[in-house]
Amino acid sequence: MMNRIENLEQLSIEVGEIFFGSFFLLIGIISIGIALIRRGKDFKILVWLALWIGIYGIRLLIDSKLVLLLFPIYLIPYFKFASVSISYIILIFGLLTWVELTQGLIKKYLIWMVYIATAIAAAGIGSYIFLNDANLFMLYNNLIAVSTLATFIIIIFFKNLSGKYLILPSRGILAVGISVFMVEALYSNLVRFLGYKTIPLFGWIGFTVLIFSMAYAAAKMIFSNERKLIEIEKEMETARQIQKSILPKHLPGNNNLSIAASYYPMTAVAGDYYDFIEIDKNRTGFLIADVSGHGVPAALIASMIKVAMQSLTDYANDPGKLLKVLGNILFNQLNDQFVTASYLF
Template sequence: MHSDTEIRAILSVDLVYFAIGVLILTVGLLSILQGVFSRPRQRITAFFGLIGTLYGSRLLLQLRIVPFVLGLSTYLDRQMWSAMNYVMPIAGIYIWTYFASPRSHKWFRIAAGCFGVFAVVGITHDLFTHSPWSYPKINGVLVIATSLLTAILLVADIRSRYIPLDGALRSAGIGFVVFQLTVVYDNLAAIGVVPSAWTEPFGFLVFLFAMGYAVQYRVSRDHNRMVTMQAEMDQARRIQMSILPAGPPATPHFQIAAKYEPMTSVAGDLYDFLPLSGDRIGLFIADVSGHGLPAALVASMLKTALSIESRVTTRPAELLAELNRAFCGQSHGQYITAAFAVLDPQAQSLSYAAAGHPPLLLWRSSSGTLDAVEQNGLPLGILPIAEYSEVTVPFARGDRLAMYTDGIVESENVAEEEFGSERLSAILKDSNGSAGELLGTVITAVERWRGQREQSDDLTLLIVEHV
């Protein structure tokens, strides 16, 4: 039996650690909520909160007053405490990957895997043997080895300039050192080298707030970078949209409809209309390999080159040859498929040439047939001496043509089946509406085919009817 004085002494000591445990647990739970419900989700904040939640719960279970108040048996209390000891290092390892360079991640994954296997074996053994915390020495060896590994990897990354030694990393490092010193002190106290004291909770509290500052610093920095990047992408999209035609040209001879759907904010597809002499119209369409900003930059360069070269020649084959020479050695490994058609209402014909591009589809009103017009050479930007040829075919009143990028026919559904040129051809043959209505029918069919699957490529479609 304890005297009243001894009980008050125990309670006074336990209450100090109880306050620390409640504080750590509260910070952990709030961090988990912030990480889970933030948009976008902050996984690093959630894992930081998981560490705090596990450690705070572990500390409270370790106190004599908490199991008594909760009515937990000593066995259940120890099993829960033991399980948290096994699991907590895994979340701690994940936190450090947020600060380390990608080259160090594999070592952290190996360490996490070792702790994961150890946790499964340890918890299983404890449950079957009814002996909680069976392997404290193995756990100690793994913790010390992982702490040394973490320090070595971070120092190597800093020395190699893979990661900056910023305020976040300094804060995390200081908290880590303080926590490790308290762990070492408690172990030395256990063997009588230094006066007995339980300093680890105080060290973890310092580590928690130091790491919390570091995590929030990095999350805030990454958020600001994302906001800046998004603003730049929005500006790039506005610039790219400005180089596309504001609308089809007004002409009494042709009914023209166009649709452009980029996969991302900016894209590598391009189309343009070139008014020519004699009421002729030039139709240009291109698809830069790749996606996103690199493809969009090449598309912008292509627009400039098209404006310059079309002043020299408007013959399809010659224009593509000039564009090819301009882009060889300038596209940085990206190639361009392109096609150019010149519609002549007086001659009721179209002249066409292409550079690795999907065929022009031509529906003839007189026969109700659909022809694929192909006159392809190499994609632009591959071979400077590449030659291109053109073909001239009838384009009578009532005829329709479709020019498109491969994102139309290569759109996939959830079963990874492509929309295909056959389905596109069937729609073009069976539709009787205007050019705009036909374009809408094709786009709707592609979207329905894709279903819940995300768009995987840029889409561009031009429909022209000779009226």
């Protein structure tokens, strides 16, 4: 009877490993696909998160005896090696995911943890290869994981620290995910310490809650960034239209010249500007100006040149005087910028 119960328990564990392993692997593959399609600013966070989830799923699958039955027996040692390697490497992908979600000192701290975890992983995998000991360095691996989670619990539960070190908009969701995962980790370690069997389902659920809380927070951050980018693009388009409106709409007529003009700014808005002063049918003044820098600040200075030029028509036949007065008008407005201008008459 006891053997039957144990067999049923083992079977339930095997089924759970296959189910959750397949689920996590599928989520990882989908996330990688989304990252490759998007190829935007948030590419790295999607890749690290996908790899973190995906290799966790792979480890569950290769730890399942039912899955191993599908492969030739001579491959079993390689699956064991893969399982040990993933047990060490998975922390690195988790840390890299957190690196993309943090800033300031915590980001630097996590980068150092990545280096340390990589060294521990290399040592742990090496000890398995040469000493056949999979757990020689696992304690150090677990210490990094626990200390990192503890750090994030402190940061997330204090709003001022979250605002300073996290770039995530969803503290509450993250707090739930990390708390559930930490409770499960403490439970599993305590049960093992007391000599009892752990319940694998709790570990799978804990990791699921953690991953989905992070995925939710990351997705919210990504969509928030996209909304901001859309708003910025709209504002830039408005600025571009405004800048376009300050350029001469009509070319001056001149009996002695054929005049044409084209304007191709390097960015959506820029500090390049030209203007004409039509003195009479035989004489025309040409101004070409270039404000230092690019973007909206340069475009604003260009619009100031437009306004200033409207008051300088009396100096149209005196280039030196016109440029001097124009310089005096702009001098107190430029701050750290400058304008290079030529006026031909």
